[in-house]
Amino acid sequence: MATLAIHGGTPAVSKLRTEWPVRGDLERENVLDVLDSGSWCSLGHDGSKVTAAMEAFREWIGTKHATACTSGTSALELALRACGIQHGDEIIVPAVTFYASASAIVMAGGVPVFVDIDPNTYQISAEAAAAAVTDRTTGIMPVHYGGYPADMDAISALADKRGLFVVEDCAEAHGSEWRGRKVGSLGSVGAFSFQMGKPLTAGEGGAITFDDDAYSISQYQYPRTRTAADGTEESYHVACGNFRMSEFVGAILLSQISRVREQTEARWANGEYFAEELEKIDGVSALKRDPRITKRGYYFYFIRYDASAWNGVSRDRFMEALRAEGVSCGTAHNDPVYEYAAFKDMPARQGVEVDCPEAERVYHTEVVALGKDFLMYRENIDAVVGAIRKLRENVGDIPG
Numbered sequence: 037m038a039t040l041a042i043h044g045g046t047p048a049v050s051k052l053r054t055e056w057p058v059r060g061d062l063e064r065e066n067v068l069d070v071l072d073s074g075s076w077c078s079l080g081h082d083g084s085k086v087t088a089a090m091e092a093f094r095e096w097i098g099t100k101h102a103t104a105c106t107s108g109t110s111a112l113e114l115a116l117r118a119c120g121i122q123h124g125d126e127i128i129v130p131a132v133t134f135y136a137s138a139s140a141i142v143m144a145g146g147v148p149v150f151v152d153i154d155p156n157t158y159q160i161s162a163e164a165a166a167a168a169v170t171d172r173t174t175g176i177m178p179v180h181y182g183g184y185p186a187d188m189d190a191i192s193a194l195a196d197k198r199g200l201f202v203v204e205d206c207a208e209a210h211g212s213e214w215r216g217r218k219v220g221s222l223g224s225v226g227a228f229s230f231q232m233g234k235p236l237t238a239g240e241g242g243a244i245t246f247d248d249d250a251y252s253i254s255q256y257q258y259p260r261t262r263t264a265a266d267g268t269e270e271s272y273h274v275a276c277g278n279f280r281m282s283e284f285v286g287a288i289l290l291s292q293i294s295r296v297r298e299q300t301e302a303r304w305a306n307g308e309y310f311a312e313e314l315e316k317i318d319g320v321s322a323l324k325r326d327p328r329i330t331k332r333g334y335y336f337y338f339i340r341y342d343a344s345a346w347n348g349v350s351r352d353r354f355m356e357a358l359r360a361e362g363v364s365c366g367t368a369h370n371d372p373v374y375e376y377a378a379f380k381d382m383p384a385r386q387g388v389e390v391d392c393p394e395a396e397r398v399y400h401t402e403v404v405a406l407g408k409d410f411l412m413y414r415e416n417i418d419a420v421v422g423a424i425r426k427l428r429e430n431v432g433d434i435p436g
């Protein structure tokens with residue numbers, strides 16, 4: 037029997053192979069192009085890198101339009117504005133996501149209404165969402181959390197039935213597909229992040245994607261003019277922020293888009309392999325893939341941990357032991373979002389208890405989340421599986 041690393045033994049994994057962000061001559065050339073051109077803002081010149089990046093991104097996602105902005109959070113806020121959110125509108129959002137999903141709703145003047153997750157997918161429960169609709173609800177925000185697509189059939193059906201708009205939070209799901217269509221092309225508007233850790237990155241940045249011209253956000257971006265009913269041009273007709281992406285960010289993004297297909301394929305193939313290997317070990321499993329998911333992008337790889345199959349060793353103790361073996365892991369975004377101080381006293385909650393037992397259970401006892409970077413290389417999967425097997429073979433030595 038091997039000695040577990042938490043007891044001073046040699047860790048099963050000395051170092052996982054990771055390289056993120058992948059970068060090279062292309063990024064260098066594009067950034068230098070911008071530097072030398074002197075056109076550092078996307079406005080007022082031909083050959084904008086931001087425009088080229090959005091054309092490439094739009095084409096990859098499969099929408100008619102993609103508009104760049106400064107972050108995933110601003111993309112969500114702009115998407116909500118594009119959909120016509122009004123002050124006090126209730127927007128349904130899953131309890132388990134990154135805090136920005138709910139924060140953007142508040143920034144756009146709405147009220148986040150938190151609903152439970154489906155324990156089989158960790159995504160928004162369509163039944164819980166349906167039960168949360170009131171006459172103040174105007175929209176729903178499925179989050180393709182970790183890259184696993186939410187059930188867009190059920191969400192779209194609910195939205196159609198109740199006349200709701202759908203803002204897809206795709207910040208973690210670049211390249212994920214539902215029935216052969218990419219997330220970000222399935223709802224009214226998709227919102228993406230290009231922050232450093234995301235599956236497609238430019239360091240920071242964001243974009244919204246949409247088909248219907250009505251969702252254009254040009255009034256929140258540029259030019260800040262409109263043609264009035266009498267045909268005259270009006271300037272600055274709407275008070276708004278400035279969410280424009282810099283040309284330097286556009287240069288990086290354009291370069292990274294040329295890498296994203298290959299990276300998505302590698303993570304997808306290795307993720308499927310990892311799921312097969314996990315199936316062979318008692319007490320851990322991958323999320324079952326809904327057959328309507330035709331590709332999974334990844335931000336997190338979620339492992340379901342079943343303490344009852346590990347002599348009652350708690351999920352947290354298991355994670356400590358796994359980390360000691362050299363595998364970095366955590367619970368993704370920590371507590372369900374409604375626990376954060378920013379949302380505790382939201383008007384919708386006054387007198388209404390938020391009730392999300394699955395979100396609580398999954399986050400406190402079940403989920404083990406690994407960041408996406410290890411998924412790029414098959415050898416990492418074998419190494420992580422080896423570490424879990426070592427724990428399994430020495431389960432009696434893991435402190436309960």
Ligand SMILES: Cc1ncc(COP(=O)(O)O)c(C=O)c1O
Pocket residue numbers: 107108109110133134136137179205207208229230231241242
């Ligand atoms: C689900 C989700 N939504 C929104 C965001 C916000 O993106 P950003 O950090 O680019 O503002 C993130 C990422 O941080 C996220 O994970």
